Amino acid sequence: MKILVTGGAGFIGSMFVRLVLDRYSDDSVTTLDLLTYAGNPANLLDVQGDPRHRFVHGDIADAALVDELVAESDAIVNFAAETHVDRSLLDPSAFIRSNVHGVYVLLDAARRHGRRMVQVSTDEVYGDIPEGSFSKEVDALLPRSPYAAAKAGGELFCRSSFVSFNVDVLITRGANTIGPRQYPEKVVPLFVTNALRGEPLPVYGDGLQVRDWLHVEDHAAAINRVLRGGRAGEIYNIGADNERPNIEVVRALLAHLDRPESLIAFVPDRPGHDRRYALDWRKIRDELGWEPRRSFDRTLFDTIDWYVTNDDWWRAIRDGSDTFSNYYQRQYGWRLAAAGRDGETVTTS
Numbered sequence: 646m647k648i649l650v651t652g653g654a655g656f657i658g659s660m661f662v663r664l665v666l667d668r669y670s671d672d673s674v675t676t677l678d679l680l681t682y683a684g685n686p687a688n689l690l691d692v693q694g695d696p697r698h699r700f701v702h703g704d705i706a707d708a709a710l711v712d713e714l715v716a717e718s719d720a721i722v723n724f725a726a727e728t729h730v731d732r733s734l735l736d737p738s739a740f741i742r743s744n745v746h747g748v749y750v751l752l753d754a755a756r757r758h759g760r761r762m763v764q765v766s767t768d769e770v771y772g773d774i775p776e777g778s779f780s781k782e783v784d785a786l787l788p789r790s791p792y793a794a795a796k797a798g799g800e801l802f803c804r805s806s807f808v809s810f811n812v813d814v815l816i817t818r819g820a821n822t823i824g825p826r827q828y829p830e831k832v833v834p835l836f837v838t839n840a841l842r843g844e845p846l847p848v849y850g851d852g853l854q855v856r857d858w859l860h861v862e863d864h865a866a867a868i869n870r871v872l873r874g875g876r877a878g879e880i881y882n883i884g885a886d887n888e889r890p891n892i893e894v895v896r897a898l899l900a901h902l903d904r905p906e907s908l909i910a911f912v913p914d915r916p917g918h919d920r921r922y923a924l925d926w927r928k929i930r931d932e933l934g935w936e937p938r939r940s941f942d943r944t945l946f947d948t949i950d951w952y953v954t955n956d957d958w959w960r961a962i963r964d965g966s967d968t969f970s971n972y973y974q975r976q977y978g979w980r981l982a983a984a985g986r987d988g989e990t991v992t993t994s
């Protein structure tokens with residue numbers, strides 16, 4: 646199969662590219678990626694010399710380019726997206742362009758060429774989930790952040806393309822994913838790298854928000870199952886039953902790194918912060934036989950160890966350009982000041 650992987654230089658996309666090339670010797674992959682701040686050529690270094698992989702620098706909203714690439718492919722898996730909730734609160738416009746309009750452009754090409762498309766979405770489209778309940782694929786979409794609203798918008802175009810035009814499109818809704826090569830604005834890589842630098846770990850609010858933690862290799866394997874065995878027009882939740890409050894994750898992270906809990910800084914909360922996400926993912930397990938392979942501890946500790954070992958990868962981002970530092974200052978400067986922790990660098994070892 647020839648697969649067009651959009652957003653393939655990102656965190657989950659690059660893991661998926663690697664999985665396909667490793668497992669399917671008859672498959673080939675074209676990665677289309679705009680290399681905005683989170684898309685990183687370094688994420689694909691190990692497949693660079695593979696004759697079954699081709700990299701194209703470009704935009705999913707570029708209809709002519711997308712049409713050409715879709716015509717040459719058998720299927721599309723769309724990872725391209727703006728993904729960070731905090732950035733969507735600062736400026737939602739890029740989210741509408743990638744997560745809604747970009748999805749529409751891909752769907753339009755999939756329709757013209759009769760191709761299968763997997764749209765990689767998120768559990769955030771369900772919104773805040775009350776204690777004890779678990780979101781099912783048939784539940785209402787109740788997004789609460791601009792990011793989640795844009796992802797829900799993209800999903801609705803998928804649904805309408807399936808109903809109106811019979812496009813062979815499927816949707817996956819993944820839980821909080823961690824692992825190698827995640828841009829260090831997300832909580833786990835941010836906190837691991839802050840801890841290694843002896844800087845405060847800015848926990849939003851009371852830190853009792855709950856997320857379900859999924860390893861990126863498990864997530865990529867689930868998307869692969871959906872691509873190869875899923876039913877057209879269907880939605881598949883991808884969870885791990887690893888529900889933990891943030892503060893518990895932060896304490897486990899510090900203990901694993903042997904860093905002090907005094908690094909924790911409780912800072913003003915994210916506006917509209919969803920208290921809990923939790924997925925019922927029995928559908929993908931029962932229909933497609935997928936299950937996560939890692940426990941919570943392995944998911945978290947393997948992730949932490951990767952950042953410890955791959956210092957060069959994250960230092961190039963954190964110290965190598967203004968993009969990260971400008972964002973960090975805007976997002977955390979006033980929060981750390983409000984918590985009385987600004988300008989703090991602690992020697993921890």
Ligand code: DAU
Pocket residue numbers: 728729730731766767768769819820821822830831832833835847848849850852854855856891915922
């Ligand atoms: O649930 C799936 C989603 O998981 C994906 O769709 C998103 O693309 C991905 O960013 C992630 O969203 P979250 O908002 O849950 O992830 P984030 O890493 O930003 O935050 C995880 C939790 O940690 C959340 O409750 C907010 C909290 N947090 C986050 C940051 C960055 C903090 O307490 N402090 C922080 O500095």
